Structures are given as structure tokens and as C-alpha cells.
Amino acid sequence: MFHTTEKFPALHAFETGFSQIKYELDRILGKPLRPLHESTWAGERPDYLTNPTDRSTAWKTYTFRFFGIDHLPNMESCPFIASLVRKFPAIVTAEFSMLEPHTHILPHKGYTHKVLRSHLGMQIPEGDTAIRVGDETRSWEEGEFLIFDDSIDHEAWNRTDEQRIVLMLDFEPGFDEDTAKLISRSVITSTKDKYLLEIAPREMWVEWLENGHFPRQL
Numbered sequence: 001m002f003h004t005t006e007k008f009p010a011l012h013a014f015e016t017g018f019s020q021i022k023y024e025l026d027r028i029l030g031k032p033l034r035p036l037h038e039s040t041w042a043g044e045r046p047d048y049l050t051n052p053t054d055r056s057t058a059w060k061t062y063t064f065r066f067f068g069i070d071h072l073p074n075m076e077s078c079p080f081i082a083s084l085v086r087k088f089p090a091i092v093t094a095e096f097s098m099l100e101p102h103t104h105i106l107p108h109k110g111y112t113h114k115v116l117r118s119h120l121g122m123q124i125p126e127g128d129t130a131i132r133v134g135d136e137t138r139s140w141e142e143g144e145f146l147i148f149d150d151s152i153d154h155e156a157w158n159r160t161d162e163q164r165i166v167l168m169l170d171f172e173p174g175f176d177e178d179t180a181k182l183i184s185r186s187v188i189t190s191t192k193d194k195y196l197l198e199i200a201p202r203e204m205w206v207e208w209l210e211n212g213h214f215p216r217q218l
Contacts, residue, residue: 033057067093069184110150121143
């Protein structure tokens with residue numbers, strides 16, 4: 001269920017740059033929640049979660065790119081990460097993903113089988129924090145990737161008292177830019193995802209994709 005980085009040498013740039021990525025992560029950890037067009041963490045999909053206190057912020061992301069749409073304020077706050085993401089346009093989505101203590105992301109499937117998802121371990125507490133993909137379960141290691149197909153049923157949990165953070169990258173497996181663009185367009189133009197459509201109607205998502213970035217004002 002999991003792939004090795006040897007198949008995807010472009011990912012080595014992120015492993016090599018781990019200390020700089022970690023430095024930029026540390027600088028944004030304390031950012032308050034703000035409107036989505038500003039530099040901010042965002043609460044993710046409370047319906048997917050269990051958490052004993054607050055599901056609305058138990059899973060948070062700090063998005064740099066979402067299916068070909070760049071989040072410019074977040075990129076500007078992390079210029080090294082932004083430079084890597086821009087270097088590889090076959091990366092269709094890039095974001096930090098934070099799980100608060102005692103949070104469980106329930107079993108679900110991703111948007112498409114045409115990309116692979118990779119998690120670079122950034123802040124991994126000791127204890128029971130892991131991901132199950134299909135019938136295989138693994139834990140993260142700081143500075144190392146877990147790579148998998150997120151269209152396969154999967155779940156993740158953090159049953160520790162500390163935050164778990166990974167850098168999540170979705171990429172076209174052949175690292176072909178044109179194919180990556182087609183995948184992003186297919187996902188955005190056909191989405192029926194309730195969470196996305198609560199943010200904006202599909203026509204607006206398509207407009208953002210055409211522009212290549214989210215607007216400075218929503």
C-alpha cells in the first residue's frame with residue numbers, strides 16, 4: 001500500500017530541505033485562525049473526525065496549493081517551501097496537516113486515484129500516532145516520507161498528548177506537468193464535495209483554477 005521515495009527522486013529536494021521546512025513551520029505554528037484569503041491555518045472537515053473537545057479545529061491545514069490553485073499569502077509566509085512547490089508543477093496539492101492530540105480522522109477516500117499522496121513527517125510525537133491505508137498501518141518518522149494512494153480507504157489518528165504535523169504533497173506519479181494540470185481541472189470542474197462547495201460554488205473554484213491562485217479577498 002505504500003511506495004518508496006526511490007521511485008520519485010523529486011521528493012528528495014524536500015527531504016534535503018527538511019531543516020529549512022521545519023524552520024518555516026515553526027514560524028507559523030502560532031498563527032491565529034483568520035479568514036481563508038489571509039495567511040492562516042484552516043479547520044478541516046469536522047464531520048470526518050472524532051475529538052474529545054473541538055472537532056472544528058482538531059484537524060487543521062496550512063495550504064500552499066490545492067489542486068493547482070496557489071494560496072499566495074501562505075506561500076509568501078514560507079518562501080523556501082513555496083520555491084520547492086513552484087519548482088515541481090506536477091505537485092497538485094501542498095499543505096501542512098496538523099492533528100491535535102486525541103484526534104481520529106475516520107476512514108475515507110480522496111478525490112482521485114490519479115495522484116499519489118505523500119506525508120513528510122515534521123513533528124511526530126512518541127506514542128500511538130499512525131495511518132492505515134487499506135490493510136497496512138504505518139507510523140511517521142520525522143524527515144521521512146510515507147507515500148500512498150489516498151483513493152484507497154484510509155484513516156489516521158493521534159492518540160498522544162502532542163500535535164502531529166506532516167507536510168502533505170499530492171503529485172502526478174510521472175511528474176508530468178501537463179497531466180497534473182488535467183488532473184486538477186478534472187477534480188475542480190467535477191467536484192461535488194460538500195466541504196468545498198460550502199466555501200464557494202463550483203464556478204468560482206473553476207475561476208480560481210483559471211487564475212492559478214485564490215483571490216486576495218473572498
